[in-house]
Amino acid sequence: MPSVTVTAPAKLNLFLHITGQRSDGYHNLQTVFQLLDYGDELTLSARDDDRIIINAQGASLNDVAPQDNLVVRAAEALRAAENVNKARKKLGADISLTKRVPTGGGLGGGSSDAASTLLALNSLWSLNLSTEALANIGRKLGADVPVFVRGQSAWAEGIGEELTPLELPERWFLVIHPSCHVSTKVIFSHPQLTRDTPAITMAAFFTGPTRNDFENLVRRLADPVDKALIWLEKFGEARMTGSGASVFASFDSEAQANRVQRKVPSEWHSFVARGLNRSPVAAQLEGLSLAKDR
Ligand SMILES: C[C@](O)(CO)[C@H](O)COP(=O)(O)OP(=O)(O)OC[C@H]1O[C@@H](n2ccc(N)nc2=O)[C@H](O)[C@@H]1O
Numbered sequence: 001m002p003s004v005t006v007t008a009p010a011k012l013n014l015f016l017h018i019t020g021q022r023s024d025g026y027h028n029l030q031t032v033f034q035l036l037d038y039g040d041e042l043t044l045s046a047r048d049d050d051r052i053i054i055n056a057q058g059a060s061l062n063d064v065a066p067q068d069n070l071v072v073r074a075a076e077a078l079r080a081a082e083n084v085n086k087a088r089k090k091l092g093a094d095i096s097l098t099k100r101v102p103t104g105g106g107l108g109g110g111s112s113d114a115a116s117t118l119l120a121l122n123s124l125w126s127l128n129l130s131t132e133a134l135a136n137i138g139r140k141l142g143a144d145v146p147v148f149v150r151g152q153s154a155w156a157e158g159i160g161e162e163l164t165p166l167e168l169p170e171r172w173f174l175v176i177h178p179s180c181h182v183s184t185k186v187i188f189s190h191p192q193l194t195r196d197t198p199a200i201t202m203a204a205f206f207t208g209p210t211r212n213d214f215e216n217l218v219r220r221l222a223d224p225v226d227k228a229l230i231w232l233e234k235f236g237e238a239r240m241t242g243s244g245a246s247v248f249a250s251f252d253s254e255a256q257a258n259r260v261q262r263k264v265p266s267e268w269h270s271f272v273a274r275g276l277n278r279s280p281v282a283a284q285l286e287g288l289s290l291a292k293d294r
C-alpha cells in the first residue's frame with residue numbers, strides 16, 4: 001500500500017478584527033492568515049477495508065477520543081461527501097499523527113490536521129475532488145480548515161472562508177504558548193467581546209494600525225496570556241493569535257528570533273518559525289502522484 005507523509009502547518013492571525021455577528025451566531029471577521037514552517041506531521045496509507053485507524057502521539061491530545069479527532073472526522077466527512085463514488089472501493093486508512101502544535105493555542109493545529117487529511121486522502125483514495133470541493137467539506141469541520149486546504153497565506157473575510165492569497169514579506173516569528181487554554185467557542189460568545197470594528201481595506205492592513213479584537217478580553221480573563229504579552233513586548237510588537245492563548249512577535253532574521261527565544265521563561269512552551277506564503281503539502285503530495293504514475 002502506498003503511504004505518504006505530509007505536514008500540517010500552523011498559522012498565525014497577523015491581525016483579527018470582528019466586524020459583526022450573523023443571524024446564526026457566527027461572527028464576521030477580517031484577518032490575515034500567515035502559514036508557518038512549523039506544524040504537525042501525518043503519515044497516511046490506504047487500507048483494503050473501510051476502517052479509519054488513528055495513532056496519535058505527542059503533546060496535549062489526551063482528552064480527545066479517537067472518533068473526535070479532527071483527522072478521523074475529516075476522513076469520515078470526505079468519504080461521506082456527495083461527489084465521492086462510494087460503490088467503487090473500500091475507503092479506509094491508517095493514519096499516524098505526530099502533534100507538535102499546542103492544542104487550543106489559536107495556531108489552527110486541529111484545523112490544519114483536518115485539511116492535510118482531506119488533501120492526502122483525496123490523493124491516496126484517487127478521488128480527484130477539486131480544491132473547492134475539499135474546502136467546502138472542510139468548512140463544516142471548522143472555520144479555519146479552508147485556508148489550510150487552499151494552502152496559501154491569505155487575507156480572509158466572512159467567517160474566515162472568503163480567501164484572497166497574499167504574498168507576505170519574509171519574517172521570522174517567535175511564538176509563545178503560555179500554559180493555559182482558551183476555548184474559541186466560549187470567547188466568541190462572551191458578552192464583552194468587541195464585535196463592531198469597522199471594516200478596513202486590504203491596503204490598510206499593510207499601512208495602518210490593526211489589532212486582535214480578542215486580545216484585551218483574553219488578557220483580562222487569562223493571566224498567563226497577559227504575562228506572556230507583557231514579557232514579549234520588551235522585544236517587539238507582541239500580539240495574540242486567533243482566540244488565544246498563544247502570542248507572537250516577528251523578527252527580520254532567525255538569529256534575532258532565536259536570541260529572544262533563549263530568554264523565554266521555562267514555564268512557557270515556545271518555538272521559532274519562518275512565515276510561509278505556501279503550504280508544503282501540495283509539493284509533498286506531488287511525490288505521491290508521481291509514484292502512483294510509475
Ligand atoms: C478564531 C479563529 O481561529 C480565527 O482564525 C477562527 O475564527 C476559529 O476557527 P475554528 O477554531 O476553526 O472554529 P470553529 O470550530 O469553526 O468554531 C468554534 C466556535 O466558535 C464560534 N465561531 C467560530 C468562527 C466564527 N467566525 N465565528 C464564531 O462565532 C462558534 O460558536 C463556533 O461554534
Ligand SMILES: Nc1ncnc2c1ncn2[C@@H]1O[C@H](COP(=O)(O)OP(=O)(O)OP(=O)(O)O)[C@@H](O)[C@H]1O
Pocket residue numbers: 061064068069070071102103104105106107108109110111112113144184242243244
Ligand atoms: N487533531 C487535533 N489536533 C488538535 N485538536 C484537536 C484535534 N482533533 C480534535 N481536536 C479538538 O479541537 C480543539 C481545537 O484545537 P486546535 O488546536 O485546532 O485549536 P486552536 O489552535 O485554538 O484553533 P483555532 O486557531 O482554529 O481556534 C481542541 O481543544 C481539541 O479538543
